[in-house]
Amino acid sequence: LKDVEALKQFRFERILNEDPFAHSLALLGSFPDAEDPDATQSAIIRVEKTALPASFAPTLLNQFVKDVQLMENTNIYTWLMGWLKSSREAPDVKINIVYPATETHIRKYSSQDITMVHETPELYQKIVKPYIISFPPSRTQWVEDILSGKSEADKILHKDPSPEDGYIILPDMKWDLITVSSLYIMAIALSRNIRSLRDLRKKHLPMLRSIHREATRIVKERWGLGEGSLRLFVHYQPSYYHFHVHIMNANYYGLMGSTVGQAHLLDDIISLLELDPDSGPSIFERVTLTYGLGDLHALYEPLRKAQVELQQQ
Numbered sequence: 001l002k003d004v005e006a007l008k009q010f011r012f013e014r015i016l017n018e019d020p021f022a023h024s025l026a027l028l029g030s031f032p033d034a035e036d037p038d039a040t041q042s043a044i045i046r047v048e049k050t051a052l053p054a055s056f057a058p059t060l061l062n063q064f065v066k067d068v069q070l071m072e073n074t075n076i077y078t079w080l081m082g083w084l085k086s087s088r089e090a091p092d093v094k095i096n097i098v099y100p101a102t103e104t105h106i107r108k109y110s111s112q113d114i115t116m117v118h119e120t121p122e123l124y125q126k127i128v129k130p131y132i133i134s135f136p137p138s139r140t141q142w143v144e145d146i147l148s149g150k151s152e153a154d155k156i157l158h159k160d161p162s163p164e165d166g167y168i169i170l171p172d173m174k175w176d177l178i179t180v181s182s183l184y185i186m187a188i189a190l191s192r193n194i195r196s197l198r199d200l201r202k203k204h205l206p207m208l209r210s211i212h213r214e215a216t217r218i219v220k221e222r223w224g225l226g227e228g229s230l231r232l233f234v235h236y237q238p239s240y241y242h243f244h245v246h247i248m249n250a251n252y253y254g255l256m257g258s259t260v261g262q263a264h265l266l267d268d269i270i271s272l273l274e275l276d277p278d279s280g281p282s283i284f285e286r287v288t289l290t291y292g293l294g295d296l297h298a299l300y301e302p303l304r305k306a307q308v309e310l311q312q313q
């Protein structure tokens, strides 16, 4: 699916999500199988209009605006619709494809109603942990491919190779790699033993502090971003249960992922672990975690049901 001819084979089925704030559409459809034209596999295509690059500012109006149409003109105010010239340096859209897409992907990309749920340690053990363990390893094959150097090797920004505390920092696939104001990179732990926030222990502090330090260094060296310019956070629930940290420009609010009820600041996690006693169950084994869950999420029904049962007791 690397060129426009391949993309044209997409057979549209329905819209999964329409987001006017992110200027994006998520589409469900399929591509015909090259060997067997009757067989198709689901595909998700997310198309997002890119941000206007700040580097275009000086010449935006005299070079890049191709045409305009007046909408209104009152007193000192005017508004128009405009069309830009196409330019190699500034693509119009970023296209993300998941193919073949599983049922979990389709649910993830679909618009859904969010309900806040309270996950007690007991509910974690009874419902969430078995759910995490039930995922086939293929779900995080993309992570394995990055860790083994099979994919995105040329994009690695930093690697700490220690098997226990090591990690890789590289750009998140959501980032366009250009717009510093929406900078989005990620750190992925080498260890496969940390499935989520719930598995973090005091012994992970050196890795967590190192991720913070190195991410700060990298964005300063590469993109000139100063101390405090990053929002580092961990999702609970994440989509992928292999530990990773989201690293985003602190001034970027555009994406859903940094919302309260999903994102936990790395600094807060570090501070909580520092307060943890040296023995006994860790803070993340004892805490009740509250988060927003979409009504299509596989955990939604079991968690809601368990909560109703708890309230009735």
Ligand code: M7G
Pocket (backbone or CB within 6 Å): 142, 152, 170, 171, 172, 173, 174, 186, 235, 237, 238, 239, 240, 241, 246, 257
């Ligand atoms: P998450 O918190 O598990 O789920 O984060 P979310 O997608 O609901 O936020 C996983 C992060 O990994 C997301 O920010 C994705 O954009 C990013 N990501 C996912 N995949 C499949 C890839 C990939 O193949 N390469 C890179 N570089 N990033 C990815």
